[in-house]
Amino acid sequence: MIEEYECQPKDILCLFGPHIHKCHFEVGKKVAQDFKKQYSNMKEIDQIITYTGMVQEEEKYHIDTTKINENLMLEMGLLKHNIIDSEICTVCHSDNLHSYRAQNKAAGRNTAIMGLREEYDKMG
Numbered sequence: 454m455i456e457e458y459e460c461q462p463k464d465i466l467c468l469f470g471p472h473i474h475k476c477h478f479e480v481g482k483k484v485a486q487d488f489k490k491q492y493s494n495m496k497e498i499d500q501i502i503t504y505t506g507m508v509q510e511e512e513k514y515h516i517d518t519t520k521i522n523e524n525l526m527l528e529m530g531l532l533k534h535n536i537i538d539s540e541i542c543t544v545c546h547s548d549n550l551h552s553y554r555a556q557n558k559a560a561g562r563n564t565a566i567m568g569l570r571e572e573y574d575k576m577g
């Protein structure tokens with residue numbers, strides 16, 4: 454939007470629709486390390502990726518991808534009050550929403566609709 458339509462970051466509204474949240478985004482050590490490496494310079498990375506404990510003899514971690522994306526939006530210049538999370542976890546609500554984590558190969562796909570509103574200067 455910034456590059457193609459010359460949108461000003463301060464004018465962009467961002468809504469994170471339903472997606473897997475930290476409560477259910479449990480990963481193994483390798484994925485956690487990959488995320489930590491990718492976002493090593495991100496503030497609060499130690500709160501974003503947290504160690505959960507041992508599950509069936511494997512180290513498990515939880516990752517807050519919402520916070521990662523919020524931080525990326527802030528780095529691009531979006532205003533914090535223009536970034537809103539629906540706070541709907543697709544796994545917690547897999548009775549109404551699709552979730553690969555919850556439904557595996559039987560899961561459908563979620564869709565999103567986005568819009569771009571052009572504002573014109575008022576004439577006269």
Ligand SMILES: [Zn+2]
Binds near residue numbers: 475476543544545
């Ligand atoms: Zn959840």
